[in-house]
Amino acid sequence: xxxxxxxxxxxxxxxxxxxxxxxxxxxxxxxxxxxxxxxxxxxxxxxxxxxxxxxxxxxxxxxxxxxxxxxxxxxxxxxxxxxxxxxxxxxxxxxxxxxxxxxxxxxxxxxxxxxxxxxxxxxxxxxxxxxxxxxxxxxxxxxxxxxxxxxxxxxxxxxxxxxxxxxxxxxxxxxxxxxxxxxxxxxxxxxxxxxxxxxxxxxxxxxxxxxxxxxxxxxxxxxxxxxxxxxxxxxxxxxxxxxxxxxxxxxxxxxxxxxxxxxxxxxxxxxxxxxxxxxxxxxxxxxxxxxxxxxxxxxxxxxxxxxxxxxxxxxxxxxxxxxxxxxxxxxxxxxxxxxxxxxxxxxxxxxxxxxxxxxxxxxxxxxxxxxxxxxxxxxxxxxxxxxxxxxxxxxxxxxxxxxxxxxxxxxxxxxxxxxxxxxxxxxxxxxxxxxxxxxxxxxxxxxxxxxxxxxxxxxxxxxxxxxxxxxxxxxxxxxxxxxxxxxxxxxxxxxxxxxxxxxxxxxxxxxxxxxxxxxxxxxxxxxxxxxxxxxxxxxxxxxxxxxxxxxxxxxxxxxxxxxxxxxxxxxxxxxxxxxxxxxxxxx
Numbered sequence: 226x227x228x229x230x231x232x233x234x235x236x237x238x239x240x241x242x243x244x245x246x247x248x249x250x251x252x253x254x255x256x257x258x259x260x261x262x263x264x265x266x267x268x269x270x271x272x273x274x275x276x277x278x279x280x281x282x283x284x285x286x287x288x289x290x291x292x293x294x295x296x297x298x299x300x301x302x303x304x305x306x307x308x309x310x311x312x313x314x315x316x317x318x319x320x321x322x323x324x325x326x327x328x329x330x331x332x333x334x335x336x337x338x339x340x341x342x343x344x345x346x347x348x349x350x351x352x353x354x355x356x357x358x359x360x361x362x363x364x365x366x367x368x369x370x371x372x373x374x375x376x377x378x379x380x381x382x383x384x385x386x387x388x389x390x391x392x393x394x395x396x397x398x399x400x401x402x403x404x405x406x407x408x409x410x411x412x413x414x415x416x417x418x419x420x421x422x423x424x425x426x427x428x429x430x431x432x433x434x435x436x437x438x439x440x441x442x443x444x445x446x447x448x449x450x451x452x453x454x455x456x457x458x459x460x461x462x463x464x465x466x467x468x469x470x471x472x473x474x475x476x477x478x479x480x481x482x483x484x485x486x487x488x489x490x491x492x493x494x495x496x497x498x499x500x501x502x503x504x505x506x507x508x509x510x511x512x513x514x515x516x517x518x519x520x521x522x523x524x525x526x527x528x529x530x531x532x533x534x535x536x537x538x539x540x541x542x543x544x545x546x547x548x549x550x551x552x553x554x555x556x557x558x559x560x561x562x563x564x565x566x567x568x569x570x571x572x573x574x575x576x577x578x579x580x581x582x583x584x585x586x587x588x589x590x591x592x593x594x595x596x597x598x599x600x601x602x603x604x605x606x607x608x609x610x611x612x613x614x615x616x617x618x619x620x621x622x623x624x625x626x627x628x629x630x631x632x633x634x635x636x637x638x639x640x641x642x643x644x645x646x647x648x649x650x651x652x653x654x655x656x657x658x659x660x661x662x663x664x665x666x667x668x669x670x671x672x673x674x675x676x677x678x679x680x681x682x683x684x685x686x687x688x689x690x691x692x693x694x695x696x697x698x699x700x701x702x703x704x705x706x707x708x709x710x711x712x713x714x715x716x717x718x719x720x721x722x723x724x725x726x727x728x729x730x731x732x733x734x735x736x737x738x739x740x741x742x743x744x745x746x747x748x749x750x751x752x753x754x755x756x757x758x759x760x761x762x763x764x765x766x767x768x769x770x771x772x773x774x775x776x777x778x779x780x781x782x783x784x785x786x787x788x789x790x791x792x793x794x795x796x797x798x799x800x801x802x803x804x805x806x807x808x809x810x811x812x
Contacts, residue, residue, distance in 0.1 A: 263304065263421060266332040270325075271421060272306050273317050274428055277325060280318035285435035291446070297438075300427035300451035303420035322429040323348045326382030329425055346384045346472040346519060350549070350565065353581065354517045355388035357545055357567045358468055361515040368395040371412040373467025373514075378458030378506060380415030383426030385470045386452075389413070390433055402440040406449065409434065414466075415453030426453040459501055465511035472519040473502035493531045500524055500533050507541050507568055516541070516568040522548070523562075526599035526765050528774040537568060538595025544573045548604055548767060550582035562767040578602055578609075592616055599778045603764045611757060611806045612764035618780035622735070625781050626742025627749060629735050629773040631699065632728030633687050634677060643674035651676035652689055653722035657698050657731040660712035663754050665696070677727045690714075691725040695735040695750050700770050708762050708771060711735075711753040713746055733773050743787045748798075752790060755802045782806070 589609035
């Protein structure tokens with residue numbers, strides 16, 4: 226939304242204003258030692274806020290110094306504000322508080338938003354997050370006073386703090402206004418590394434308190450307390466929170482050794498900022514606390530979140546999850562599946578699963594999962610029975626004798642070694658497109674890069690596959706009917722390709738890891754091709770990707786049932802697999 230133009234006067238608007246770093250994405254150590262720019266467009270938003278404040282203060286029947294945000298509020302702007310130019314588009318003074326925050330986030334450079342994972346939370350999702358929080362707290366429908374601290378450790382422009390604040394003020398309308406104002410900092414708290422966003426949060430929260438301020442006799446009025454501070458939301462909180470609500474930054478982050486030690490209980494391999502925020506947010510809750518968050522869904526099934534899932538299972542539980550169907554306006558330019566998730570300290574037994582598009586749709590209530598293994602959560606109601614049965618199974622693809630790895634060839638790193646013709650030192654390359662349709666074939670579009678020259682010393686051990694296997698596409702297109710696309714690589718297939726192949730990295734390679742796997746390669750390929758197994762993988766990952774980790778964790782029924790599948794094919798096998806995952810429907 227473009228609502229203001231760059232102001233005139235004050236600082237030279239051709240020069241960006243220098244402020245401290247906006248966030249911690251990337252290397253926390255490197256960024257904390259660097260500087261970032263506050264672009265002229267962002268400064269223009271800050272410069273227009275005093276006029277917005279004045280209009281809100283006048284509407285509350287305040288006068289004099291209370292019309293100046295710099296006098297009425299304890300928090301001060303992070304930079305000297307230039308005189309604002311008259312907005313040329315949307316009338317500034319009529320904007321809602323949420324629109325002020327959105328204007329600031331929109332004013333940041335795209336590179337800044339991407340680098341620091343800064344994305345505005347749409348008002349509808351902010352409202353839904355607070356609604357989920359209220360449900361977890363078992364609050365009645367009528368507005369309630371806050372009964373403990375509500376903290377947003379990555380508050381940005383404060384969008385998520387407004388709904389609980391408004392409900393509290395509504396319920397406190399008959400209370401002593403001095404007490405209401407004096408206690409607000411004990412009930413609402415925001416933290417962010419961006420000083421401009423923190424100031425906006427304080428302004429927007431204070432604007433909600435203007436009617437309360439107006440009820441205090443003029444001689445007893447004091448500047449409105451600041452509730453948001455500049456700081457690192459990952460640092461240990463100095464007081465427990467009843468509610469943590471957040472839309473945290475995300476993305477891989479490099480940690481200092483001391484930080485890896487601090488977060489060791491949450492980390493497996495790469496650290497992701499949003500995972501750290503989830504873990505530390507849960508740590509900061511009191512015994513009845515609730516955390517609600519707008520986050521990617523990768524924490525439910527990704528390998529890098531194993532430790533986080535294990536930690537959550539020990540100290541809290543995922544009591545509700547709502548998958549966001551329409552990603553537009555949530556994480557701009559981000560293609561990850563996202564969700565609204567509620568975690569409770571109290572011991573719940575089930576997880577309520579819904580989806581949110583133009584309306585909220587109930588999907589299922591499934592057993593609460595506490596293990597570090599991928600959590601099985603159906604995305605559609607017709608997948609719910611399969612997901613419920615799969616979540617109870619203790620066997621996995623790995624435990625029935627099959628291991629999964631990712632194809633080793635990253636073609637653009639070996640571009641110079643790819644040829645259209647065979648040679649004695651070359652290996653036939655299998656591309657993901659070669660297994661489209663669930664059978665191994667030769668996609669002519671890849672023939673210009675059909676053979677890899679085994680030019681590196683490690684190639685025979687790393688790049689060559691010379692044993693039968695089952696191949697599974699790692700990524701499918703959203704419009705494809707299936708997420709599991711598997712094809713068998715037989716001994717005859719290898720013979721027809723000079724006895725060896727090289728598999729590219731968009732293909733998973735499933736190989737036996739036991740002397741006698743419970744399923745033959747031929748049966749396993751057919752089982753992975755059933756509609757039931759496709760539903761199971763969709764309940765593990767909502768994305769188009771099927772990682773080796775998620776595939777190896779694919780749940781299977783008891784050993785005797787699995788062994789019987791070797792005698793079946795076609796419709797009989799399809800029905801047998803369906804019955805194994807939908808036993809209640811067969812009664």
